[in-house]
Amino acid sequence: MRILLSNDDGVAAKGLAILYSSLEGVGERTVFAPDRNSSGLSSSLTLGRPLRVTEHANGFHSVDGTPADCVHLAVNALLGQEPDMVISGINHGANLGDDVLYSGTVGAALEGRFMRLPAIAVSACGKGEESLITAGRVVRDLILRLEQLSLPEGTLLNVNVPDRSYEELNGLAVTRLGHRERAEKPVQVLDPRGNPAYWIAPVGKEQDAGEGTDFHAVARGFVSVTPLQYDQTHHATLSQLSEWLG
Structure with missing residues (x-):
């Protein structure tokens, strides 16, 4: 199995290094991650300039x-060769509820899913x-069980x-996504x-955090899979819109 790893905390983030180590023996791991902290960039692409790639002593690549x-x-x-899947993380901090709209961690996984790869x-x-x-x-536990799961096209796991x-x-x-109150x-x-x-x-703060939400699961010590x-x-x-527009 060929696994592409990325994140939004940057190529030097501890979470990325731990993710890489955790998947030892599971498959061939390749890392392409931002050269700096890129939290909150969602699925944005850089269109106004060329991108530069640097290979580091540990074999990781930064962009x-x-x-x-x-x-x-x-x-x-x-x-x-095209990877068999994309894993983004490990993000240092939660991505619950509405956070996924802004999250660069989710954005990297979503980009993999755009290209029809499990993510x-x-x-x-x-x-x-x-x-x-x-x-x-x-x-690691989830990856070892992933062959038993066939996700619909356009779906990723958060x-x-x-x-x-x-x-x-x-x-x-x-779980399903919960929702937050308006930000300060x-x-x-x-x-x-x-x-x-x-x-x-x-x-x-959490607004919709009842049973069945990702907020509720994590607060009670369960790993939330959304x-x-x-x-x-x-x-x-x-x-309704069709009727409105005639």
Whole structure:
């Protein structure tokens, strides 16, 4: 099995190194990741300039672009053989609910899915190294079972791992996305010359976090596995719009 690894925390991120180590013996691993932290870039592609690739001493490759750039470039131009799947992560922090709309971790996995490849985005909900190690073991478990699963075209798995040791996990839960409240207002600051600038505020608190959601599962010690699709059409509204437009 040929596995393409990427992330949005950057090529030097600890989560990426742990993911690479966790999959030793599972398949042939290749890394193409952004050369810097690229969180929040979603599925954006760099279209206004050429991209440059650097190979590092550990065999990882960095791209001076977005997470989606990394997967797009690797699959379409740089790999001798197309990978069998794409794994993005391990993100240092959760990607729950509405977070997936902004997440570069999900964006990299989604780019793989655009190219008809099985894809998984994986995030560790804690900030410590133990949380990343737990997530690495979970990913390995899922990959070893993946041959038993046939996902519909255009579907990827968004995996969030609770902040606890592997032995303390309560199992796996298939979930839907929850939703957050509206984010706080941006924070205004002044630059050294007295000009106003703004920090984007943290995401909003959980609003829809009831049973069956990814928020609910993670809060109770379960690994959340959510199938995502890139068809964002609201099918239930099609007939209503047709009537409205005549």
